Amino acid sequence: MQNVGGEKFLVPLGSQVIHRNGIVVLNAAGACLWEKLARDCSADELATALAERFDVEWVRARCDVQTFLDEMVELGAME
Numbered sequence: 001m002q003n004v005g006g007e008k009f010l011v012p013l014g015s016q017v018i019h020r021n022g023i024v025v026l027n028a029a030g031a032c033l034w035e036k037l038a039r040d041c042s043a044d045e046l047a048t049a050l051a052e053r054f055d056v057e058w059v060r061a062r063c064d065v066q067t068f069l070d071e072m073v074e075l076g077a078m079e
Helices: 028-037 043-054 058-075
Strands: 002-004 007-010 024-026
Touching: 007 028, 024 028, 028 043, 028 058, 043 058
Parallel strands: none
Antiparallel strands: 002 007, 007 024
């Protein structure tokens, strides 16, 4: 993840450059999740962190985490 002017971006590298036409801009929640993923957190741990940081219900946070993870896999940003 890169931070440019206060915006958080995922920049494709290596073979992903060929498959991705551009960069991925992360909102605050996405950046929070991406940073936690670097620490090898489980989906439930990610949901807990998201719920606490953004004051949302855990069930909603867990659903949002799954959506984020699915999108990252689809983009090829993670397996």
